[in-house]
Amino acid sequence: MSDGLTIHEAAQTTGWSPRMLRYLERVGLVDPPRTEAGYRVFGPGELQRLRTLRELLARFECQLSDVAFAKRMRDDAELRQAVGRWLESEPRRPEGVATDDWLRWEQEKHQRLLALADAA
Amino acid sequence: MSDGLTIHEAAQTTGWSPRMLRYLERVGLVDPPRTEAGYRVFGPGELQRLRTLRELLARFECQLSDVAFAKRMRDDAELRQAVGRWLESEPRRPEGVATDDWLRWEQEKHQRLLALADAA
DNA sequence: GCAACGTTAGCACTCCCGTGTCAAGGTTTT
């Protein structure tokens, strides 16, 4: 069947179940091409991506919905900006904070925002 | 009681229930200061923030956990980078894509990543 | 000092996510 694994084979080598591979497609995290007959075909790239995703979730103890949301943010500028603005709207620092600490905080704001982009 | 609203008053003017205001604190999305006796005090900033949060969730149909995750990403560089790398690892473009389209895609990658930072 | 409000802790309910499994039907292989 040309090159690329079938869903059970892909499940085998990635550690996901076939069921989950379909689910991951459903929530938009992967999108394997299909054969004429509609069979999913998992290429090497997709396989690597699937393994990496497992590591990601395990290492940072997060959910599929979290990664899906990160993707939404990457693709939707309006959403990204709205969330970013909200996160930066934290009100009055703790009482004990000295003014120059506050200034440093303000100065680092831009830095923190830029940091959102430092993915490879 | 100095300046700032009590939890029921805050609930009134923000549209959240008192229960949810406590819950929002629990998941780290707000952090109202306390009186000596331990009563939460909601200042104008916190109130605005709470209203904005409702709008955000409604407008983009997302969950508290999504916003919480965005915050985690903002604060944890390692997480942010790992997610970013994964999102950029999408394998083979659709078959029909011409080479110069692919090139444009690659060139826009940096742009897309930078875009993550354009919040206010 | 009592009424009205705050605190935390806990029970309980609904809804959705992640997951398995099975059914009915099409495809590929031998």
Added chain:
DNA sequence: AAAACCTTGACACGGGAGTGCTAACGTTGC
């Protein structure tokens, strides 16, 4: 043509998120 795959769709279940309510106890205002 039968065996061994694939597809979608549905029922089902455990666990966690989001939410209300009550209990037990401390604080504030009149």
